[in-house]
Amino acid sequence: MRTRFQQGLDDLRTRLLRMGGLAEQAVDRACQAYIDRDLTRCHLVLEGESQINSAEREIDELAFDLLAMQQPMAVDLRFILAVTKINSDLERVGDQAVNIAERVMDMVELPKADLPVDIARMAAAVSAMVRRSLESFIEGKAELAQAVLEMDNVVDRMRDEAFITLVKTMNDRPDVTRQALDALLIARNLERVADHATNIAEDVIFWVRGADVRHNVQPESPPTEINGTRGRVTEI
Amino acid sequence: MGVGIKVEQLNAWFGKTQALHDITMDVPANHATAIIGPSGCGKSTYVRCLNRMHETVPDARATGRVRMGEVDVYNGSSAVQIRRGIGMVFQKPNPFPTMSIYDNVAAGLKLNGFRDRRRLDEIVERSLKLSALWDEVKDNLRKKSGASLSGGQQQRLCIARALAVQPQVLLMDEPCSALDPISTGKIEELIFQLKEDFTIVIVTHNMQQASRVAEFTGFFLLGRLIEFDRTEKIFTTPSDKRTEDYITGRFG
Numbered sequence: 190m191r192t193r194f195q196q197g198l199d200d201l202r203t204r205l206l207r208m209g210g211l212a213e214q215a216v217d218r219a220c221q222a223y224i225d226r227d228l229t230r231c232h233l234v235l236e237g238e239s240q241i242n243s244a245e246r247e248i249d250e251l252a253f254d255l256l257a258m259q260q261p262m263a264v265d266l267r268f269i270l271a272v273t274k275i276n277s278d279l280e281r282v283g284d285q286a287v288n289i290a291e292r293v294m295d296m297v298e299l300p301k302a303d304l305p306v307d308i309a310r311m312a313a314a315v316s317a318m319v320r321r322s323l324e325s326f327i328e329g330k331a332e333l334a335q336a337v338l339e340m341d342n343v344v345d346r347m348r349d350e351a352f353i354t355l356v357k358t359m360n361d362r363p364d365v366t367r368q369a370l371d372a373l374l375i376a377r378n379l380e381r382v383a384d385h386a387t388n389i390a391e392d393v394i395f396w397v398r399g400a401d402v403r404h405n406v407q408p409e410s411p412p413t414e415i416n417g418t419r420g421r422v423t424e425i
Numbered sequence: 426m427g428v429g430i431k432v433e434q435l436n437a438w439f440g441k442t443q444a445l446h447d448i449t450m451d452v453p454a455n456h457a458t459a460i461i462g463p464s465g466c467g468k469s470t471y472v473r474c475l476n477r478m479h480e481t482v483p484d485a486r487a488t489g490r491v492r493m494g495e496v497d498v499y500n501g502s503s504a505v506q507i508r509r510g511i512g513m514v515f516q517k518p519n520p521f522p523t524m525s526i527y528d529n530v531a532a533g534l535k536l537n538g539f540r541d542r543r544r545l546d547e548i549v550e551r552s553l554k555l556s557a558l559w560d561e562v563k564d565n566l567r568k569k570s571g572a573s574l575s576g577g578q579q580q581r582l583c584i585a586r587a588l589a590v591q592p593q594v595l596l597m598d599e600p601c602s603a604l605d606p607i608s609t610g611k612i613e614e615l616i617f618q619l620k621e622d623f624t625i626v627i628v629t630h631n632m633q634q635a636s637r638v639a640e641f642t643g644f645f646l647l648g649r650l651i652e653f654d655r656t657e658k659i660f661t662t663p664s665d666k667r668t669e670d671y672i673t674g675r676f677g
Contacts, residue, residue: 191674260632263663264673266660
C-alpha cells in the first residue's frame with residue numbers, strides 16, 4: 190500500500206470538496222441576492238472569489254505534484270485527471286456567481302419590476318445540480334452523476350422559456366427593458382453553472398467507470414477481441 | 426495483426442509446485458508485449474517456457490502448446506533448435522568476458538557453423554547498428570572485450586548478440602533493472618524500433634516501462650494470466666479488480 194500517495198489523494202479530495210463548498214455557496218448567495226435584492230450577499234460573493242481562485246491554484250499544484258512524483262495508474266490516474274477538470278469547472282462556477290452578483294448590484298439601482306420569469310426556480314434547479322454533482326464525487330457514484338446529466342435538459346428548457354418570455358416583455362413593456370435584460374443575463378449565467386455541473390458529473394463518470402460520456406457520445410463496450418488478437422481473462 | 430506466439434493451456438511446474446496454470450495468450454507479431462505482476466507470479470517462468478529454458482532447471486517441466494509461426498515449440502523440434510530462433514536478453518548483461526565485442530556478436534552464428542567472413546562482418550555490423558551500439562564501438566570491435574563496456578553498452582551488446590542469429594522473437598527478462606535511466610532510455614528506444622522486425626516479449630517490474638514500450642500487456646498473479654489487453658487499457662481502465670489493485674500499488 191502506498192501510504193504517502195494515498196494521503197496525497199485524500200488531501201486532493203478534501204481540498205476539492207472544500208472548493209466545491211465555496212463554489213456552491215457562491216451560487217446560492219448570488220441567487221439569494223437576486224431574489225432579495227441584497228447587496229450584502231453580493232459583496233460576500235465578490236469577496237469569496239479570491240478564496241476560490243487560490244483553492245484552484247493549490248489543487249492544481251497538488252495534482253501536478255502527484256502526477257509527477259507518484260506516476261499514478263488506472264483509477265488513481267483517472268481520479269487526478271477528473272479532479273483537475275472539476276477544479277477548473279468549480280472555478281468557473283465561482284466566476285458565474287460573481288457575474289450574477291455584479292448584475293444584481295446594477296439591478297438594485299433600478300426600480301423593482303415584476304417580471305414573468307421564475308429565476309428563483311431556475312436557481313434552485315441549478316443549485317441542486319451543483320450539489321448533486323459534488324455528492325456524486327463524494328460518494329464516487331456514477332449513478333448520481335448520471336442523474337445530474339439528465340437535469341441539464343430541464344435547466345436548458347428553463348433558459349429557453351426565460352429567453353422567449355423576457356424578449357416578449359422587452360417588446361411589450363419597454364420601461365422594464367433593463368430589468369428584463371438583467372434577468373435574461375442571469376438566466377444565462379445560471380445555465381452556464383448548470384453546464385459546469387454537467388461537466389463535473391461527466392468527470393465523475395470518467396473517474397468511476399473509465400467511460401468518456403462527453404458530448405453525448407456513448408462509450409465503447411469493452412472489447413472481447415483486440416484487433417483479431419485474442420486476449421483472455423482467466424478466472425481464479 | 427498476426428499472432429507471433431500462440432500459447433495454449435501452458436502449465437509449468439518446479440517439482441511438485443505448479444508455477445503456471447493454463448496460460449492461453451496470443452502474443453501479437455511485430456509488437457512488444459509486456460508481462461507484469463508481483464514477484465513470484467510466474468512472469469519469468471512464462472517467458473522461459475517460450476524458448477524451453479524452463480526445462481533446463483532440474484525437476485522443472487511444462488505442458489501445453491506454444492507455436493511460433495510454423496514451429497511447434499514443444500513438439501517435433503529440439504530445445505537447441507528452438508532457442509536458435511528465439512533471442513533472449515536477461516536481467517544482468519552477460520557478455521562472454523574473454524571475447525572481443527565482435528566475437529560476442531558473432532558467437533551464435535559461429536556456433537551454428539557460419540564461416541563466411543564477409544557475411545559475418547555484415548551481420549555483426551547490422552546487429553550492432555540495430556542495437557544502437559555501432560557508433561560507440563565500431564573503432565574497437567576486435568580490440569576491446571565485451572566486459573570492458575559499461576552496463577548499458579553490455580546490455581545492448583547482448584541484444585546485438587541475440588539479434589545476430591536473426592530470431593523471429595526476442596524475449597527480454599527485466600532487461601533494464603540493472604541499468605541507469607540513460608541506458609534504460611536507450612534500451613527502451615531500441616525496443617520501440619526493434620518491434621518493427623521482431624516479436625518482443627518483455628518481463629518488467631517497472632510499470633512505467635511497460636506503458637512506454639509495449640502495445641500489449643499481460644498481468645500475471647499466482648501463476649495465472651489475470652488480464653491481457655492493450656497496454657493503454659490495462660493502465661487506464663483495467664477490467665479486473667486485481668489488475669487495478671496491483672498497478673495502483675494497493676498490493677504486490
